[in-house]
Each structure stands twice: as C-alpha cells, then as structure tokens.
Amino acid sequence: MESILVLTHVDEGNSALTKASLEAVTAGLDLASRLNAPLTIGIVAPDPKNLSESLPPARLLAVSGEAFAQPRYSTDAAACEALGRAAAASIVLIPSSARFARVAAGVAHRLGGFIDTHITAIGGTDTVEASRWFYRQRVEAVLTRDARPWFLLLDAGTHTAFAGAPGSAQVEQIAVNLPALRTTVSGIRAPMHDQQTIRPDAKLLLVAGAGWTKKQLDGQIHAVEAGQLILGFLRASGASLGSSKSLVDQRGEDQPILPFLTHLNQVGQTGATPRHPKGLSTCCHGEEPHVVGWRFIAERRAISLDPNCGWTRGKADVVYVADAFQVMPKLNALLAAKKP
Numbered sequence: 465m466e467s468i469l470v471l472t473h474v475d476e477g478n479s480a481l482t483k484a485s486l487e488a489v490t491a492g493l494d495l496a497s498r499l500n501a502p503l504t505i506g507i508v509a510p511d512p513k514n515l516s517e518s519l520p521p522a523r524l525l526a527v528s529g530e531a532f533a534q535p536r537y538s539t540d541a542a543a544c545e546a547l548g549r550a551a552a553a554s555i556v557l558i559p560s561s562a563r564f565a566r567v568a569a570g571v572a573h574r575l576g577g578f579i580d581t582h583i584t585a586i587g588g589t590d591t592v593e594a595s596r597w598f599y600r601q602r603v604e605a606v607l608t609r610d611a612r613p614w615f616l617l618l619d620a621g622t623h624t625a626f627a628g629a630p631g632s633a634q635v636e637q638i639a640v641n642l643p644a645l646r647t648t649v650s651g652i653r654a655p656m657h658d659q660q661t662i663r664p665d666a667k668l669l670l671v672a673g674a675g676w677t678k679k680q681l682d683g684q685i686h687a688v689e690a691g692q693l694i695l696g697f698l699r700a701s702g703a704s705l706g707s708s709k710s711l712v713d714q715r716g717e718d719q720p721i722l723p724f725l726t727h728l729n730q731v732g733q734t735g736a737t738p739r740h741p742k743g744l745s746t747c748c749h750g751e752e753p754h755v756v757g758w759r760f761i762a763e764r765r766a767i768s769l770d771p772n773c774g775w776t777r778g779k780a781d782v783v784y785v786a787d788a789f790q791v792m793p794k795l796n797a798l799l800a801a802k803k804p
C-alpha cells in the first residue's frame with residue numbers, strides 16, 4: 465500500500481506556511497483519500513508551534529530551530545531528509561518553491577528514490593499517475609513509476625491552497641543531524657515590491673506587445689508614455705507583467721525599449737507559461753508562438769488596433785479593436801477612482 469508525505473515550509477516572515485505548501489497539502493489529501501493511503505505532513509520551520517492550525521487531520525512531523533529560519537541548501541536538505549526517513553513514505557509531494565526545488569533532487573537521491581519535476585496534476589485510483597507538460601507546454605504526458613520512494617515536485621498554481629477545517633493532531637518533533645554549516649545567510653536583497661513586475665500569484669496577467677514602441681497614428685514613438693501607462697496599471701491593479709518576444713528582443717536591436725522588461729517577462733513558446741485567472745494583452749498581435757504561452761490563462765482579453773490580429777481569430781474571449789494609448793489611461797483613471 466502507498467503512504468504519502470507532503471513536505472511544507474514557512475514563508476519569509478516565518479509565520480505561516482507558504483501558499484505553494486498548502487497547495488501541495490490539497491494534492492496530498494486528494495491522493496490519500498483516492499488511494500485510501502495514510503497521509504503525513506512534514507513541516508520545515510524555525511518554530512512550527514502554530515502552523516499545525518492551518519493543516520488538516522494527518523500525522524504531523526516537524527523539524528525546528530533557528531537553522532531553518534532561512535533557506536539554505538545544507539539545512540533544508542538535511543531537514544527534508546530527516547522528515548523523509550521518519551515518514552518512510554512511498555510518495556513524497558513537494559511544492560516547487562525556490563527553497564524546495566533546489567534540494568528536492570538531492571533529498572530523493574539520499575533516500576534512494578526517484579524524482580519527477582513540474583508535476584501539474586496527480587490522478588489514478590489504483591496507481592499514482594503524475595501529469596506534466598513537455599515541448600513548451602504542447603504535449604501533456606502521464607507518468608507512472610514502479611520505483612519508490614517517488615518524489616513529485618508540484619508546480620505552483622496547479623492546486624487550490626488548503627483552507628479547510630484544521631485537525632487537532634499533535635506535532636512530532638524530528639531530530640536533524642545538521643552538517644557543519646559553511647553558508648551564513650546575511651539577508652535577502654530583493655527588488656522593491658513595485659519594481660518586481662513578475663508576480664506569479666496575481667489574479668491578472670498584463671501583456672505588453674511590440675506595438676507600444678512602434679510609430680503611432682501621429683507618426684511618433686511614445687515609449688516613455690507607454691512605460692508610464694503600463695507601470696501605472698501594474699501599480700493600481702497588482703497585475704503581473706508579461707511581454708511578447710518582439711518587445712523584449714528590441715533591447716539587443718537598438719530600438720526603443722521599455723527598460724523594466726527583460727526576457728524573464730517573455731510569454732510564449734520560447735518564454736514562460738504563467739498561470740493566472742485572467743489575462744489582458746495590449747499592443748500585441750497574438751501570434752501562435754506567443755499565444756501558446758497563454759495555455760493556462762483562463763479568461764483572455766486583448767486590445768489591438770488590428771481587427772485581423774490573432775486574438776480576433778479565436779485566441780481571445782474578448783477583443784477591443786482600439787488604441788491602447790487611449791484605453792489604458794481611462795482604465796488607470798477608473799482604477800484610481802476605485803481606490804479607497
């Protein structure tokens with residue numbers, strides 16, 4: 465019979481489990497109930513005392529101590545290894561956070577297991593069937609394996625975060641043999657929140673296309689105004705910012721650019737495939753190599769001057785054939801008026 469372990473960790477404030485961790489808990493609960501298998505949840509946190517309140521009935525294991533207040537390969541790998549040994553589970557579900565993604569393969573190796581990454585769904589009633597996408601999200605494969613323990617690294621945003629009634633289970637403390645620590649975490653240097661344009665948890669994806677930096681109806685380029693409109697919208701809406709390839713490529717082609725965009729913003733066949741409930745494309749033509757990156761955007765809208773663009777050909781739910789330089793200021797004004 466299978467037994468399931470879900471590994472979780474605290475957020476940067478060390479006060480709650482991360483959303484991705486709670487998504488993995490949902491996946492673990494579903495799988496455990498389908499297979500009628502026992503569920504264990506492992507917690508990596510400096511102080512796991514109040515964290516069990518956000519977890520369902522299950523066997524709860526935790527490692528604790530200041531060493532786990534910061535992400536660090538050696539301590540996180542030792543913690544996950546100790547939890548894995550204590551649970552002795554056949555299936556281990558791990559949220560694909562920056563913190564766990566880098567240690568998961570090492571931990572699987574230490575426990576003599578196998579690992580698959582980028583898992584988006586887990587099915588099967590008698591066996592475990594893990595789905596992931598290949599070839600830039602064009603081909604979906606369903607994987608099964610006989611090897612155990614089988615580690616599955618779950619992509620964020622593929623399950624709802626657990627928010628059900630908590631269990632009253634006691635937390636069992638697991639001792640960890642820490643190796644000599646060579647790495648001291650002196651702090652985190654990150655861009656200010658409003659400078660960080662890629663926001664995986666945002667409800668909306670705003671995509672900027674190359675049209676923003678092209679000559680407009682008056683024969684002029686308005687790249688500075690374009691930048692202000694886009695950043696204004698991001699500030700007011702909290703949306704995440706994506707880009708077409710053409711627009712980010714312009715940086716290397718001596719053409720007008722939007723300085724806050726990099727290739728990390730690129731959505732599409734050779735870019736990212738983000739997951740958001742809604743998407744708004746602006747000044748972008750909606751060509752297939754770009755739209756393939758919208759596979760997981762549920763509701764799609766576009767603003768394009770071209771009534772024959774790809775969006776109008778069945779790739780968007782709603783298309784506004786309009787000038788984005790006129791629409792976006794109005795949208796920003798409406799958002800500003802809504803702010804308390």
Ligand SMILES: Cc1cc2nc3c(=O)[nH]c(=O)nc-3n(C[C@H](O)[C@H](O)[C@H](O)COP(=O)(O)OP(=O)(O)OC[C@H]3O[C@@H](n4cnc5c(N)ncnc54)[C@H](O)[C@@H]3O)c2cc1C
Binds near residue numbers: 748789
């Ligand atoms: C192998 C391969 C891989 C690729 N991978 C990717 C990828 O990952 N991602 C990607 O994006 N592309 C990718 N491409 C490129 C892709 O085919 C398109 O060339 C690219 O998406 C076009 O970008 P765009 O729509 O922003 O620019 P354009 O094609 O230049 O379109 C600009 C649009 O803006 C509109 N516009 C201009 N001004 C305004 C205005 N004021 N208001 C409203 N609309 C306006 C224009 O009418 C036009 O429709 C790939 C291509 C290949 C061959």
